[in-house]
Amino acid sequence: MKKSVLVALLVVALLGASLAPQAHAQGWETLVAALVPRIIGLWRRGDIQILGHACTYRVRPRIRRWRLYYRGRVTCPGWTSITGSAQTRSRSKVVNETVTDFLNKAVSAGLITKSEARSWLQ
CATH class of the missing domain: 3.30.160.320 (Double Stranded RNA Binding Domain)
Structure with missing residues (x-):
């Protein structure tokens, strides 16, 4: 998978987290914070x-x-x-x-x- 696709998915996830109600946004932020180092670590x-x-x-x-x-x-x-x-x-x-x-x-x-x-x- 190309870096651009992964970056696009990350941007969409971050935008979704910022638009979600505050109670649900914390779950997205935790998920994104846990996934980003693992995805970047593939390279x-x-x-x-x-x-x-x-x-x-x-x-x-x-x-x-x-x-x-x-x-x-x-x-x-x-x-x-x-x-x-x-x-x-x-x-x-x-x-x-x-x-x-x-x-x-x-x-x-x-x-x-x-x-x-x-x-x-x-």
Whole structure:
């Protein structure tokens, strides 16, 4: 699901909460306050060291056939133009799968050896 859709849903919820009678508005405010951090937490971005090189990863949620998936991407701009990517249902596993894809592509391109990739994955 795109950020714009989530933001639009949040805006509609906030507008509905502001128009509701005061007794019901407190329930909406509590609900929105509880949901917003969880929705925002679906997106992640960070730095990672791969074989001594500074790389960045990005995780974004995606809804496909009413199921939540996580799409990951790893790039190492100072080292190579190879991009690792993966899509899984597991939020905790997507970065590992993405790095594995990146290392497999780096081995195929002759940038690193299989033993270097294997030692990093262990």
